[in-house]
Amino acid sequence: MPEVAVRSHPIDTVFRTDRLPHIFCPGCGIGPALHAYGLAVLESGIPKDQHACVSGIGCTARVPGYMDLDSYHTTHGRGIPFATAIAVVKPEMMVTVFSGDGDLFGIGGNHFIHAARRNANLNVICINNFNYGMTGGQVGPTTPLGARATTAPYGNTERPFNLPYLAAATGAVFVARWTALHVRQLKAAILRAMQKKGFTFIEVLSPCPVGFGHPNDIGEGLEEVWLYRERCIVDHSANLAELEIDLRRKDTPFVMGNFVDIERAPFDPLAAIRNKGE
Amino acid sequence: MTTEERVLTGAHFIVGDHAFAEGALAAGCDFFAGYPITPSTEIAERLSRRLPAVGAIFIQMEDELGSMAALVGASLAGARAMTATSGPGFSLMQENIGLAVMMEAPCVVVNIQRGGPSTGLPTLVGQADMMQAKWGSHGDYEIVAYCPSSPQEAFDYVIKAFNTADRWRIPVFVMGDELIGHMTERLVIPPAEQIPRVERKRPRHKPGDDSFLPFLAEDEDLVPPIVHAGEGYRVNYDSLTHDEKGYPATLAEPHDRLVRRLVNKIRLHADQIMEYEEVLLDDAQVVVIAYGSTARSARRAVLTAREEGIRAGLLRLITVWPFPEDKVRKLSEQAVAFIVPEVNLGQMSRETERFTSLPVIGVNHAGGVMMAPDPILDAIREVVR
Numbered sequence: 001m002p003e004v005a006v007r008s009h010p011i012d013t014v015f016r017t018d019r020l021p022h023i024f025c026p027g028c029g030i031g032p033a034l035h036a037y038g039l040a041v042l043e044s045g046i047p048k049d050q051h052a053c054v055s056g057i058g059c060t061a062r063v064p065g066y067m068d069l070d071s072y073h074t075t076h077g078r079g080i081p082f083a084t085a086i087a088v089v090k091p092e093m094m095v096t097v098f099s100g101d102g103d104l105f106g107i108g109g110n111h112f113i114h115a116a117r118r119n120a121n122l123n124v125i126c127i128n129n130f131n132y133g134m135t136g137g138q139v140g141p142t143t144p145l146g147a148r149a150t151t152a153p154y155g156n157t158e159r160p161f162n163l164p165y166l167a168a169a170t171g172a173v174f175v176a177r178w179t180a181l182h183v184r185q186l187k188a189a190i191l192r193a194m195q196k197k198g199f200t201f202i203e204v205l206s207p208c209p210v211g212f213g214h215p216n217d218i219g220e221g222l223e224e225v226w227l228y229r230e231r232c233i234v235d236h237s238a239n240l241a242e243l244e245i246d247l248r249r250k251d252t253p254f255v256m257g258n259f260v261d262i263e264r265a266p267f268d269p270l271a272a273i274r275n276k277g278e
Numbered sequence: 279m280t281t282e283e284r285v286l287t288g289a290h291f292i293v294g295d296h297a298f299a300e301g302a303l304a305a306g307c308d309f310f311a312g313y314p315i316t317p318s319t320e321i322a323e324r325l326s327r328r329l330p331a332v333g334a335i336f337i338q339m340e341d342e343l344g345s346m347a348a349l350v351g352a353s354l355a356g357a358r359a360m361t362a363t364s365g366p367g368f369s370l371m372q373e374n375i376g377l378a379v380m381m382e383a384p385c386v387v388v389n390i391q392r393g394g395p396s397t398g399l400p401t402l403v404g405q406a407d408m409m410q411a412k413w414g415s416h417g418d419y420e421i422v423a424y425c426p427s428s429p430q431e432a433f434d435y436v437i438k439a440f441n442t443a444d445r446w447r448i449p450v451f452v453m454g455d456e457l458i459g460h461m462t463e464r465l466v467i468p469p470a471e472q473i474p475r476v477e478r479k480r481p482r483h484k485p486g487d488d489s490f491l492p493f494l495a496e497d498e499d500l501v502p503p504i505v506h507a508g509e510g511y512r513v514n515y516d517s518l519t520h521d522e523k524g525y526p527a528t529l530a531e532p533h534d535r536l537v538r539r540l541v542n543k544i545r546l547h548a549d550q551i552m553e554y555e556e557v558l559l560d561d562a563q564v565v566v567i568a569y570g571s572t573a574r575s576a577r578r579a580v581l582t583a584r585e586e587g588i589r590a591g592l593l594r595l596i597t598v599w600p601f602p603e604d605k606v607r608k609l610s611e612q613a614v615a616f617i618v619p620e621v622n623l624g625q626m627s628r629e630t631e632r633f634t635s636l637p638v639i640g641v642n643h644a645g646g647v648m649m650a651p652d653p654i655l656d657a658i659r660e661v662v663r
Contacts, residue, residue, distance in 0.1 A: 016514075019525060049485070049510040054351075057517070065514050065526065070507045072354070073516045073526075074347065075377050081311075081344035085351030085359075088335055089309060090508045111347075114340040269337050273281070273330040 014038045014048065016068050023062055027213070027221020029180030029206025030127050034063050036183045037098060037125060040190035041069070044094070052095045054083040056108055058134045059208075060100035060127040077108030084120045088269055094194055095121065101128040101142040105161055109141065116170035119198040120267045125190065126201070127180075128163060129208035130245075137211030144247045148215045165240040167201035168260045174200035175260035177243070179228040180207060182256065189258055198266040205245075205254065216247070232256050282331035285470035295320035295362075295459045297429035298388050298452065301436030302360050303328055304473050307386075309357035311337045311348035313367060316400045317456040318390035321362035342367035346374035346387075353383040354515060356506035358440055362388040365407055366397060368414070375449050376415035379540060381515045382493075382502070384443035384478065386436065388452045390459040391570075393645030403456040404645035405570055406622035411451050412599050418537050420544035422551055423451040423599040425569040429463045435596070441476035442551060446543055447501050453598065455621070457571035457648050479503045485510030491522040493536075500543035548600035555594040558584060562591025564661050565613045567606075567630055569595040572619050572649040579619075579654035590658050598626060606633040615661045619654045621645050637661075 015038060024030050041051055051069045055061035057076035064071035070093075074082045079097045087095045097104075104112055104126050115122060131149055132138040139152035142163065146155045167175045174196045176189040186204060193200035207213060207224035218224045231250075236257040243255050265271070285304045292300070299321045302310065310329055312322045322338065329336040335357070339345040345361050352359040363371060368389045378385055391407050393399030411423045422442050424435040432454060439450040481503040483490035492513045495502045505511040514524040519536055521527040527536075544551065557577060559565065564583070568576035573594045583590035593605065606616070616634060618627035619641035627640040641657050643649070 049512065050508060052507050065516065068512055070512055071514045072351070072381075073514070073518060074350070075373055075517055078343060078347035078374060078377075081339060081347040082351035084337075084344075085309065085311065085348035085357075086355045086507050088337070089352050089355035089357045093508050110340055111344050114344070269335045270330055270333070 011035065011038045011042065014041050014068055016066055019066055022066055024059065025210050027207055027209040028059070029129065029204065029208070029221065029225070030060055030063065032180040032183050033125065033127055033186060033204045033206060034066065036186040037063070037096070037190055038067070039187045040194065043191060044194045046094050046194065050093050052083070052086055052093050054079045054086070054095065054097045055099040056103035058100040058103045058132070060098065061103055063098045077103055077106070077111065079103065080108060080111040080115045080120070080122065080124070083122050084115055084267070087121045088267070091121070096123040096125060098125045100133070101126055101130070101163070102132045102140040105141045105163065113166070113170045116167060116172045116199045116201070118267045119171055119173065119264055121198055123190070123193040123200045124202070126163065126203050127206045128203050129206045129212055131208060131211040133208050133211040137215060144245050146248050147212070150215070160245070162240070162244045163203045164201070164243050164259055168240050171199065171264070172201045172260060173198040173262050173264050174258070176258040177203040177205065178256050179205040179225070179232060181225050181228055185256070192258065192261070198264055228254055280331070280333050282328065284332045285467060285473060287467050287469045290465045290467065291462060292429055292465045293320065293460060293462045294429040294432050294454065295390065296324050297432040297465050298362065298436050298454065298459070299324035299328065300465070300467065301433040302386070303332065304433070304467065304470070305358065305437040305440040306475065307334065307358050307360050307440065309335045309352040309359040310361065311339050311345045311352070311359070312361045312363065313339055313342050313345050315364045315367045317392055317459050318362045318364050318388065320459070321388060321390070342370035343373060346371040347377070349385045350374055350378045350381060350383045353378070353385045354381060354507060358444070360386040360388065362390065364390050364392050365394045365404070368407055368410065372414040376417060376419070377517050378449040379415065379419040379421070380517050382447035382504070383449070384447050385449050386439045386443055386452065387449060388436065388454060391453060391455040399646050401456070402646040403571065403621055403648060405455055405572060405620050406625065406645060407453065408598055408622065408625040411453055418541055420541050421448055421451060421599060422446070422544065422597060423453050425453045425595055425598045426458055427570055427573045427594065428458065429461065429465050432458060433465055433467065437473060441474060444478045445476045447504060448544065453570065455570045481505060481511070492524050493520060494522040495539060495543070499547060500539050544600065551597060552600050552602050553596035554602050554605065555596060557592035557594065559591035559593060559609065561589050562609070562612070563589040563614050564617060564658050565591055565593055565609050566617045566619065566654060566658070567593045567595065567626065568619050569598055569626065572621060575649045575651045576619055576654055578651040579658060582651065582655055583658045588658055588662050595626070601629050603633045606630055610634040610636050615639060617641060617654065617657045617661070619649050621649055
């Protein structure tokens with residue numbers, strides 16, 4: 001029998017360990033991102049009881065169910081309006097929407113842009129794995145041009161969203177992009193987002209070997225992460241318009257960074273009448 | 279920050295949509311999320327002024343999908359939450375009405391019905407969403423739907439809807455129609471302390487008690503106690519089939535257990551929820567079943583028939599769901615026929631047919647004008663001829 005070196009990990013205190021094992025495939029990037037979020041919750045100094053974690057539907061949307069927090073696994077695309085309501089009814093709470101690219105930007109795209117516009121007091125963490133993973137690898141709103149999917153067997157011909165550019169344009173006060181490999185930078189970005197009042201957005205490029213890596217000849221999760229590592233550069237002041245991801249153009253890097261960090265009055269439905277009263 | 283009274287005690291001459299809004303205020307509504315849609319928009323407009331003035335939240339959402347999702351979130355954060363809409367918006371809300379059912383999030387949806395399908399008759403009356411109210415979202419479930427026949431009832435039944443929603447942890451519908459929403463009548467608002475309020479059942483376990491199973495219904499009513507965001511219970515609320523702990527349990531056995539409870543908490547207690555008004559039914563041979571604005575015309579038709587010596591009576595549905603099936607069965611023993619006038623091409627008439635072997639005569643038109651008393655009276659005369 002091998003000797004057990006450690007029986008628990010500090011981060012166990014923010015997870016529902018009785019729900020393990022999780023549903024994520026070997027090589028999936030959701031795990032490292034979940035870990036970064038868990039560390040950020042621990043290090044935020046905000047009591048666990050004041051955190052809420054909300055999602056829509058999809059692989060990433062299973063994340064709240066593993067967190068030992070107030071957690072809400074809602075309907076497809078509707079995590080953001082659901083969370084917006086919690087944030088206004090309980091303004092003392094730290095509300096995080098942790099969901100996937102298809103959920104947040106396909107079926108839920110309208111809610112995203114409006115929550116960013118009104119600057120709802122939410123942190124949105126988006127696992128972008130370039131496909132609809134839960135249903136088996138269909139093309140989505142972030143699938144790169146030319147990439148194959150089960151519903152794009154000849155290659156995707158639709159231009160994908162550039163998520164940081166979209167978030168910044170629609171009003172987010174903090175915008176970052178990291179990969180599932182950048183767990184420390186990701187944790188730091190989540191902690192920064194938790195300090196901000198208003199709508200923050202963090203994109204996490206994540207391997208999905210089953211839904212995306214295999215059909216696009218990238219290989220397993222490790223190979224997909226290796227691809228990010230080889231091609232990624234960090235540029236906090238990058239031109240957001242140039243952050244599109246195109247796998248075919250080997251000469252263009254994947255740009256990471258904390259791109260936007262501004263102040264803007266957060267959403268407060270009672271602001272007008274409050275100001276009137278003064 | 280409160281700058282206005284929540285409960286405007288006294289007599290008012292008020293349009294129906296505003297009566298729905300005042301009912302919400304009197305009921306203690308803390309949160310409204312909605313999207314403009316004719317003929318319900320006056321509810322949102324009134325609440326956009328009145329709710330902030332009493333320190334409560336009004337949000338105009340980006341669509342009805344988001345409105346209904348926000349309602350469920352607000353409800354589980356502890357708010358008394360309401361929205362108001364009409365047919366096209368009601369269709370979009372069905373998705374998260376199912377979520378409210380599954381998460382057992384109490385909330386109130388007012389539907390000021392217009393003519394459909396699709397965009398249909400935006401400014402004109404319809405009563406064609408009655409079956410959608412019952413069956414609109416996918417899966418098996420039970421809800422409660424009230425059907426007010428006046429601005430006074432609009433006010434009264436929004437209050438009752440909040441109490442029923444909190445009592446049974448379900449979404450509750452108030453199925454108005456364009457005529458009720460846009461008619462102006464007398465409304466008497468009682469003193470605030472006379473507004474009935476039913477509180478949500480809360481857990482006897484303290485936060486951190488590992489033996490607490492948030493979705494275990496220990497009481498006869500099959501309703502588990504509710505916990506709200508930020509209270510320290512750290513419960514998982516899931517749209518997936520879940521076990522008593524709230525964890526996903528996507529298998530046949532826990533699914534049957536959960537869905538059976540969600541359905542039975544209403545079916546087995548329908549008698550406590552059901553409401554109807556009986557008009558001259560004691561000796562009635564011809565029974566008219568009507569609801570909403572049409573019930574007003576039905577009452578006139580029944581009274582006129584009585585003047586002509588016809589033993590007619592009215593069963594006015596206040597809850598269309600649950601439907602008073604036992605009452606229909608009992609009336610079948612004394613009557614010769616049922617007449618069901620409605621501004622649709624036959625919805626509650628079909629429900630009536632399920633519980634009687636007597637003829638059920640529909641008096642129908644597809645929408646756009648009020649149901650007049652005359653065609654109902656003609657149908658009554660035809661039965662006894």
